[in-house]
Amino acid sequence: MRNPDFQRPKPTSEADLRLLNGALDGDLTSLERERFEASRAADPEFAEHFEKLVAVQRVFENVQRVEAPPHLKARIMAALPKELPKELPKELPDELPDELPERAIPGSVGTRPAVIRLRRRSLLDLIAAAVQPRPAFALAAALVVGLVGGGALVGAFQGGRVDPGASVGAVGAARSATGEIIAEETLTVGKTVVNVAVTANQPDPADNPGTSPTLSATSTRTFDVTFRNEETAGTTGSPVQLVIVTDPAVIRLVSFEALDGAVAFSAEAGRFSLDLEPGQTGGYSFSFGANQLGSAVEVLLREDEQVERRLIEAW
């Protein structure tokens, strides 16, 4: 029985919207159902409008899903990294420093904000480990992490000076009288770019007899062996070769640039090497895109037989 006091809401009202949507979706309460039926009975225009919506919906109900292409699953599985990004190398320190810099990345997909997390301690420990056994070896490192797109600096530490043989501690730099190596990195995610720059200012062996420092750094995505950057520098009296090898299909290498500004590497190439003569001050930088959360850059520092590893992970 229709309530004589009932007045149908205006067609654009929230109540009308709820009634129409609810009726189409079949989730009206009994009271709403009553109001809806009252509206239909009282207003031919409302009733006609609803019938047309139902007609459209019936068309949708006849639509069937298209089967995914038969090769799609194989393509997806082939594109997956070899391991999940959480499967970190066992050599990494178990504990992370408390002061990990984190920052939410706007616009990321997921149920929680993506963060950039630096396993900074590993780098510092490695630098310290590399410096301590060889007082004559010079090493300085700076790490800067920022978002290129937003310009937000999420974490930084830079240079300092320690005595040969001393532990680097909480700063990312070490240096002795014989030379220095500077590592600078910018890790970004999404619209961001990863930059890794290593500068090797090598002493002249003639001025430092008996010294043979060698630095080897390798950057890899820990979960994907197809990307690999390798750099080697040393002053053993022989020319030193710096080598970077990447798979352009996986990582977009933007540039390889000598510090004098000469661009020596293009995105199309997958391998580049640079020879440094003893005593020569050489340096290079390269940048590559890492647009996927979960990307990680692993850097190996090797001095003679000693290999140390650090990891920068974005997830």
Add this chain to the structure above:
Amino acid sequence: MAELSDPELVIRCRKGDRGAFEMLVDRYQTPVYNAALRILHDPLEAEDVSQCVFLKVYENLDSFDSKYKLFSWIYRIAVNESLNARKSRRRYEPLDDIPSGDRASGRQDDEDVIDRALGRLSPEDRAVVILKHLDGFSYNDIGFIMDWPNAKVKSRLYAARQHLKEIVLAQQVNPRA
């Protein structure tokens, strides 16, 4: 491998079980592909997006909050990826060359009507209609997928339905409309 529930799949995938992830792909590749196809109207692009979606799922499973449905979470990524791909394309498609795929011939007319009509909606309205009518998501699920409050889901769905009604009815009068 026996049939696993979504939560079980997530646990196994997080442990690096590729077989479990393969099962997850088996389970959701068709709806993901269809969502991308309906939004993008390009089978090749839909494949690209589908691959991208599952790669993101794989790499971000650790961040998946199990209080949500796995399918909704995957769909959220799929819709976002599709809309992003659509935006990056920055062009409007008249939908005259929509592929018919494996559709049953008897439904071809309806399919064409729907595809043409969807193509005239904004990408977001298109997505919400697809979620509701083709995939049967609830308002809450659509709200989660689109990151909209429920009231916005309802109002956008209503507006999209209105628009669709006008388009479909116009096409029935003039099929080339």
